[in-house]
Amino acid sequence: MENPRLEMRGIVKTFGPVTALDAVDLVVGRNEVHGLLGGNGAGKTTLMNVLYGLYRPNAGEVLLDGQPASIGSPKDAIAAGVGMVHQTFLQVDNYTVTENIVLGTDVPGPLRLDLSDAKARIRELSERFGLTVDPDAVVEDLPVGVRQRVEILKALYRGAKLLILDEPTTNLTPQEVDDLFGSMRAMVDDGMSVVLITHKIRETLSVCDRMTVMRDGRRVETIERADTDAEHLAEKMVGSTTDPGAAVDAAALGAVDAEKVEEILSSVGTTTAVAVRDLVVVNDQGHELIQGFELELREGEIVGIAGVAGNGQVELAEALAGVRPLRSGSVEVSGRSMGGLATSTWLHHGVAYVPEDRHRDGILPTASITENLVLGSQRSPQVRRRGLIDWGAAKQRAVDAIAEFSVRANGPATLVGDLSGGNIQRVILARAFARQPRMLILHNPTRGLDIGSTRFVYQQVRKATAAGCAVLLISEDLDEVIALSDRVIALYQGSRAGEWQHGSVDAYAVGRSMTGLGEARV
């Protein structure tokens, strides 16, 4: 390539024993949207953090506009025209958009902040690139999508010529994704370069000019958009794509359009497994976050709940798991009314819960795998002998579970807190499935997992539905919800905002309903 904007050569980065980057090269041209594609843990964020001066590489060099650049801190990076928008942003909640953008830059006038110039410039930038935002709005009142635009404007305001976006589409609706991609186009047309970090093949295909695929800390390939397709990229990213269920998995991973998947995972029965009537649930502050929710789940059915985080997902999941009391309404599992019963009774009645926050709600970090697998059934007859817990038998079951669920660990005495996220999720699933659940509640079950573990979760869901278990899949990943579910329900402000059958889901319609713009309020 002639005269590229960025060249990274042979970048190596290790964290203790982990080699996060193994001699990675990356070349980004001018006027180019460059996709950085790979599963979780592939090293994408680390590579860009090196560029942004957050990590010092063990080896390798960085050239900007052909000149060797020594970037030791984000400050150097910004001075060199590199801007980065992280997955989680640091914003001062009670400041306005303008104040947040200007914060940390040199503002003229030492005594009184005169932000009118800054405001004018922000208006100009936001018009030029289609990043609609009110400069006077207070940040805490803004939805995630708009807060992200603030973050992008922050980088542009500081004169970024190369903008890095780390997984920017997480938590955006399809409409917002389209808008974002439009803005990215406007930027490269204006002479900038953009690096889009994503694990969704479809996204790279729809907006990138070229892409680099990463796997296990290595660059697998860099290829022009015109020379590739979803299947090819999926193979580079995932490995083989021919085993059973691969089409669904690929869609859930964002390789292809989830709406177009015909194959289904589940085996829907005729018996009603779960009936939820007029459910009202309050959060810890006493606000009604679930209002009049209705749901019927049949045996072997997967129902997906799509929604933007914070619309009552946590409260719904915890109420249906028996962890949070029902304010009113009823929940019936296999014909038994569960309201008011102790959490342990829900568990024994076949309700299994895979919580969103694995570390906080799912595990005893300083306990062994054996002990974690016993958690919740410590009073059941299978675990006890003559009134005492039979640790010998528990250990044997743990050995079996480690094999069956391919947990990578040094044996059953390994402390669960020392495992990786994917292996922790395998332990949690092993525990849930050991009880032969009748209802399985999965909340963001694949968030942060590598591709292998993500597909493993899908396989387990498939196994559960085959055994007649009803599955409620609550996820912020719309592709995952659409690909896996027999029915998709949009959740907006604690109520149903629409319902679609598998095969007739329109992602844009779901997106509108998720943000309260849908006509199909039920």
Next chain:
Amino acid sequence: MSDTLTAPPSAASGPPAGPGQRPRRVVEALWLVVPYIVSVVLAFVVGGLIIAAIGRDPFAAFESVLTTSFNTRFGTIETLHKWVPVLLCAYAFAIPLATGKFNIGAEGQLLVGATGGVALGILWSDLPMVLLLPCVLVAGALSGAVWAGIAAFLMTKFQVNEILSTVVLNFISFQLIDYVASHVWPDRGAGHPATTPVGEGALLPGIGQAPPMHTGVLLTVFLVIVIAVFMRRTSTGFEMRAVGANLRAAQVHGIRTSRLAGAGLVVGGAVAGLAGAIEVAGVHGKMLEGMQSNFLILGIIVGLMARGSMLALPFIAFGIAVLEVGAGSMQRTAQVPVEMVLIIEALILLFLLLSDIARAKIRRH
């Protein structure tokens, strides 16, 4: 027996020791033991500097601190007699702590337990030992449990902070034993608030002569085993450890955490109450003001030093008992005030806590 919720696993429940496992096991054990050794050595070095600074001979002082327990039969027996209440008060602190609750009320529970024991020991003083002694010990444990139960009730029903309530209950217990020792069964001739002696049948039999060791020591050894089995093998013990390891996860998995925390306090109170009854039946033969000594603070120190491991408690408590018994002879032979020993104990704890931070830093790489 392993205790992996709180301490690295030991051989009994670990994975089958394959290649590569054994060095790891040794490394883990070293990580566990080395901080204790380093902390004790450092505490003695700093303590020695202080002793030298006040113009006394640190070597003479430490020699008498460390050898008194082992040089004479008298010292050994005294150490074992100290070990019992220190260890039981340490359990009274550590068992509720396993569920995340701080019992600062061991001395109140000990005193109320002593009151319960002494009451039966005096009222039923004619009963034979086979009947009276168990009654005294059980009454002690039950009284301690009830006393801690007040704090547990306030905590579970009204969310009253257990630290506050157990401390307040300590002060009430001082008034209570003062009343019992000076109005209910006062011993006017004692020259110090104390009750009249309990009946012969209420006394723990001694073993050996000049001086005898009371059998409360054996009872305590038995209790150590019972508590270890309880924490490791029973569902309730497992639930307590689960709550201590991650309260939220325990709730999500059906454990009734507030009930369990209350139970932990009550069990802790029972153990402290038993300590009171053993002091009555084994050491004093009556109840007297000040019999709680500094067992509360020693129990807390031991409980904190064990850093959550029930298995470590008996050993640490023994070390503390050695220091405590040596303190008196240190004052006699080296003219170093007995308080020096408390300073050293606090220093050990401090260095131990610092070692946690250091260890976390070192192990990251």
